[in-house]
Amino acid sequence: MRFLSTRGNCPPVSFSQAVATGLAPDGGLYLPEKLPDIVPCLREWEPLSYQELTFAFFRLFATDMEEDTLRSVIFNSYGKFDHEKVAPLIQLGGNLHILELFHGPTLAFKDFALQLLGNLYEEQIRASGKKLNILGATSGDTGAAAIHGLLGKVGVNIFILYPDGRISALQERQMTCTGADNVFPLAIEGSFDDAQNVLKEVFEEESFKLEFGLSAVNSINLARIIAQCVYYIYAWFQLPPGKRDNVEFVVPTGNFGNVLAGWLASRMGLPVAGFKVATNQNDILHRLFRSGRYEIGKLQPSCAPSMDIKVASNFERFIYYSENEDCSRVRQVMNEFKSTGVYNFEDFKKNNFSSSAATDADIEAIIGRVYDEYDYLVDPHTACTFKEIDPRKTSVLLATAHPAKFPEIIQRATGIEPRFDSLELLKKRKIVKYPISPDKEAIQDFIRSRAVADSGALA
Numbered sequence: 001m002r003f004l005s006t007r008g009n010c011p012p013v014s015f016s017q018a019v020a021t022g023l024a025p026d027g028g029l030y031l032p033e034k035l036p037d038i039v040p041c042l043r044e045w046e047p048l049s050y051q052e053l054t055f056a057f058f059r060l061f062a063t064d065m066e067e068d069t070l071r072s073v074i075f076n077s078y079g080k081f082d083h084e085k086v087a088p089l090i091q092l093g094g095n096l097h098i099l100e101l102f103h104g105p106t107l108a109f110k111d112f113a114l115q116l117l118g119n120l121y122e123e124q125i126r127a128s129g130k131k132l133n134i135l136g137a138t139s140g141d142t143g144a145a146a147i148h149g150l151l152g153k154v155g156v157n158i159f160i161l162y163p164d165g166r167i168s169a170l171q172e173r174q175m176t177c178t179g180a181d182n183v184f185p186l187a188i189e190g191s192f193d194d195a196q197n198v199l200k201e202v203f204e205e206e207s208f209k210l211e212f213g214l215s216a217v218n219s220i221n222l223a224r225i226i227a228q229c230v231y232y233i234y235a236w237f238q239l240p241p242g243k244r245d246n247v248e249f250v251v252p253t254g255n256f257g258n259v260l261a262g263w264l265a266s267r268m269g270l271p272v273a274g275f276k277v278a279t280n281q282n283d284i285l286h287r288l289f290r291s292g293r294y295e296i297g298k299l300q301p302s303c304a305p306s307m308d309i310k311v312a313s314n315f316e317r318f319i320y321y322s323e324n325e326d327c328s329r330v331r332q333v334m335n336e337f338k339s340t341g342v343y344n345f346e347d348f349k350k351n352n353f354s355s356s357a358a359t360d361a362d363i364e365a366i367i368g369r370v371y372d373e374y375d376y377l378v379d380p381h382t383a384c385t386f387k388e389i390d391p392r393k394t395s396v397l398l399a400t401a402h403p404a405k406f407p408e409i410i411q412r413a414t415g416i417e418p419r420f421d422s423l424e425l426l427k428k429r430k431i432v433k434y435p436i437s438p439d440k441e442a443i444q445d446f447i448r449s450r451a452v453a454d455s456g457a458l459a
């Protein structure tokens with residue numbers, strides 16, 4: 001299987017190359033040359049464990065990896081999850097189900113992709129003999145999940161920039177209390193935007209990037225999308241057969257990586273009724289699905305911070321399919337959007353998507369109501385999925401974070417203080433972080449002094 005850029009201006013690559021490269025050299029995002037048809041596999045896949053299903057699914061894509069290697073990478077990746085089923089489906093009542101995606105080490109769904117990506121990087125380092133430095137910027141969950149995917153691994157150091165004082169105390173502890181000596185949390189004086197801007201400047205300097213084998217951790221890596229397809233298939237198998245075809249997956253959405261993965265699984269043949277994009281007040285995608293107009297908004301910090309985005313970085317992959325895989329159209333849309341901040345789709349096709357948007361007030365009210373009605377605690381991201389539920393369908397709502405990560409709002413809404421042992425433990429550990437100004441030279445100096453020895457570019 002080969003992988004193509006959505007913008008069509010660079011040669012096809014193998015799975016391992018696409019993973020190592022991240023963003024395609026022409027600025028596009030990688031997708032499979034042709035989506036496999038999984039319908040003939042479904043009967044065989046039904047009895048599989050989460051790990052076995054992931055292995056069977058990845059074999060369709062990672063055709064350049066040895067099977068034994070792929071198998072061990074996958075089994076290691078889900079070994080740190082604290083639920084036997086990895087992604088259990090809970091029935092709240094009637095047609096309402098919750099897919100719990102918060103049983104990984106950082107208690108958010110990003111562990112599904114980043115535990116796996118960490119192990120894939122480790123494997124590439126082993127196979128190539130090249131060492132890597134990973135650099136990312138985070139407003140919370142991604143950084144923690146990336147760090148826990150690479151914690152203590154040999155041949156790779158990880159540097160994560162975050163806005164000092166502007167992420168939750170628990171998120172900061174997940175990044176700064178690991179005790180691992182290959183982890184460098186850089187506490188930036190400034191906002192998340194400042195962190196992202198300086199990150200971009202560092203990556204733009206090609207020679208520095210090559211010298212230190214600098215690789216990005218962000219939401220567009222192909223491996224993340226493929227890893228996230230699996231739990232949709234697994235959830236589908238956990239439903240009674242009579243309900244499966246009528247299922248609507250409702251997904252808390254920011255950068256559109258999670259819901260896109262489910263939609264790709266349906267394009268590969270998983271028979272479902274549809275997908276609902278549940279946004280918070282940063283509703284660029286909700287406005288798009290209502291009107292066909294994709295227009296950048298102003299960032300409005302919300303109580304569901306991991307969905308606070310101005311543009312949805314994976315949306316380009318959807319455009320590729322909705323424009324019938326015409327790369328020149330993708331380039332045209334992305335260029336116009338980049339220069340004007342808006343794109344109007346004529347004759348916009350929703351392609352099985354619907355959408356909703358929840359304000360902060362909605363979110364708090366929903367957390368209280370769900371607790372009253374179902375005796376179940378939802379975190380503020382998951383709460384967005386309850387905004388509009390279609391009673392004619394079987395709904396599977398994706399729970400993307402554990403409620404204990406957001407104790408203040410849960411307590412306000414329900415009077416309950418959610419607790420989780422691993423988070424309590426973190427509160428006793430020492431914080432190790434490196435305060436730094438959002439300045440390119442300062443960041444480069446820091447990386448130079450702490451880079452893993454003998455690093456060099458992979459792809």
Ligand SMILES: *Cc1c(COP(=O)(O)O)cnc(C)c1O
Pocket residue numbers: 108109110141142219252253254255256257258259306307381382400401
């Ligand atoms: C990242 C994140 C989201 C948004 O996922 P996307 O793939 O960016 O749409 C939702 N909820 C939580 C808890 C997250 O960490």
